[in-house]
Amino acid sequence: xxxxxxxxxxxxAKLDVMGVFDWPTWSKEVSTFPWTYDQQxxxxxLEGRVTVTPDGGEPVTFGAGDLxxxxxxxxxxxxxxxxxxxxYHFG
Numbered sequence: 001x002x003x004x005x006x007x008x009x010x011x012x013a014k015l016d017v018m019g020v021f022d023w024p025t026w027s028k029e030v031s032t033f034p035w036t037y038d039q040q041x042x043x044x045x046l047e048g049r050v051t052v053t054p055d056g057g058e059p060v061t062f063g064a065g066d067l068x069x070x071x072x073x074x075x076x077x078x079x080x081x082x083x084x085x086x087x088y089h090f091g
Contacts, residue, residue, distance in 0.1 A: 002071055002074070003054070003057070003071065004052060004054065004060045004068060004069070004070055004071070004074075005068065005069040006060060006062045006066050006067070006068050007066065007067040007068075008062075008065065008066055009065050009066070010044075010067045014067075015044065015067070018042075020044045020067075020087050020089075021087065023044075023087040023088055023089045024087070024088065025046070025085060025086065025087055025088075026043075026084075026085070026086055026088055027083070027084060027085045027086075028080055028083070028084050029080070029083050030080050030081065030082065030083060031078075031080050032077065032078065032079045032080070033077070033078055034075070034076070034077050034078075035075070035076055035077070035078055036073075036074070036075040036076075037070050037071065037072055037073065037074045037075075037076075038072065038073075039072050039090045039091055040069065040070065040071060040072045040090070040091065041069070041070045041088055041089070041090050042067070042068070042069050042070075042088070042089045043067075043068050043070075043086045043087060043088040043089070044066070044067050044068075044086060044087045044088075045062065045063055045064050045065065045066050045068070045084065045085075045086045046064060046085045046086060046087065047064050047082075047083065047084060047085040047086075048063060048064060048080065048081075048082045048083050048084030048085060048086075049061070049062075049063035049064070049080075049081045049082040049084075050062060050063065050078060050079065050080050050081065050084055051078075051079045051081065052070075052076050052077070052078050052079070053076055053077050053079070054074055054075070054076045055074075055075045055076060055077075057076075063082070
């Protein structure tokens with residue numbers, strides 16, 4: 001996988017099986033910053049709206065209720081449009 005995968009409104013059954021609500025949470029105010037993933041991250045947005053642009057790639061916008069997978073090794077820029085709160089899991 002070399003691109004961001006977004007699943008809009010995954011079922012609560014899927015989220016339960018994945019254990020999403022046991023994952024730690026991360027919050028961030030409106031901001032823009034660079035990021036590099038040294039391992040795959042899966043996250044589920046509880047609040048907010050974000051555009052992530054991979055270096056040399058197309059921007060991907062997602063928000064509350066979306067399940068997102070970022071590939072290992074991807075460098076990108078996060079642009080947070082509305083304050084974010086998400087569950088996340090590495091590996």
